Amino acid sequence: MYIPAAFAVPELDELHRIVREHPLGTLVTHGADGLDANHLPFELDTDAGPHGVLLAHVARANDVWQRVGDGAQVLVVFRGAQGYVSPNWYPSKALTHRHVPTWNYEAVHVHGRLRVRDDGTSVRRIVARLTRRHEAREPRPWKMGDAPAEYLDALLKMIIGIEVEIERIEGKRKLSQNREPGDFAGVVRALCDSGQEELARAMERVAPRG
Template sequence: MTYLPKHFEETDPAILHALVQANPLATWVVPQQGELLVNHIPLLLDADRGEHGTLIGHVARANPVWQALADAASVAIFQGPQAYVSPSWYPSKQVHGKVVPTWNYAVVHAHGVARCFDDRERLRALVTRLTAVHESPRAQPWQVADAPADYLDSMLSAIVGIEIPVQRWVGKWKVSQNRAKDDRLGVAQGLEELGTAQADAMALLVRNL
């Protein structure tokens, strides 16, 4: 379970999906015999498959995680913008001083029972789709067909496909909702003055409350 105060909860599927699509590298946690297997793999969201969408990706065949699924619940965690928040940014600090540091972040948890597949044509279609998505910003995108056929076959033999039909989404947007408006504006300004991509992204979330 996730500690999730109501004012930090995000339930809009479009917002959750957007974070997943912008931050596809998931921390995927699978239980096995009293332990937790933790892997970091890029997952693509197929929003139209299943009631809540389906996540798809692949792991190395040498990775034991695909043999440990056995109908066990798993969770894929997607990390969005995050930033330290200094209490010096709150105007209320000058009024009463009752402020402390905190950390803002936006995360999505996708819960579901994963399953694996190793059908060669499905794997080829999967890596083709993943490649097309991630190469799309490039002026001259690399394509799966660019690799020699025998080399590609050997690479496909070394992976196992993973799909996770999502049973439940959990979104936590801790972006200063619990502060007064003046404090929120102070946080946004403080973040923007840092001039980093993460801080700018978090500042935008705070300003859009």
């Protein structure tokens, strides 16, 4: 990923935040048939291994786990807040007219090795972690134990657990940091006015001083 210095994300905690808040990642693999991409919800486990592990599962019928194989190098792409930026949102546009449209966004690339988990214990553990994470916001969180055991066992046999052992993680936040404070503030105001609060909040995290 091309990352100009002004848009780099050096803070590991911030990279982890983007992954956790936007867990639907694109798993990019390369096998005998060329490039492939699968869109999967991932759980980030920062306590496993020296750099952490991404946990997910795929349908057993999805042969990505067979075509690529255990230990293959893979890339997982996460996209955070993003949106269009109009040149009309820059106050200085009225003075110079020297602005063009752009796109603001956050992105994280995780490089690592794929590990296939085809045993019942690992698959159940991965599903349980994903469930606990995403049900936590519900007033009455659903638990795996809420489903009939035979029904759940049958479904678990239809999926394969995967882990991505993280070897490298990098991120980019292109959020108008290279703009003058007045123009930066103009974009934030316009985003708020149009209901794009998530992107506005992301910009506020990197607001220029002055």
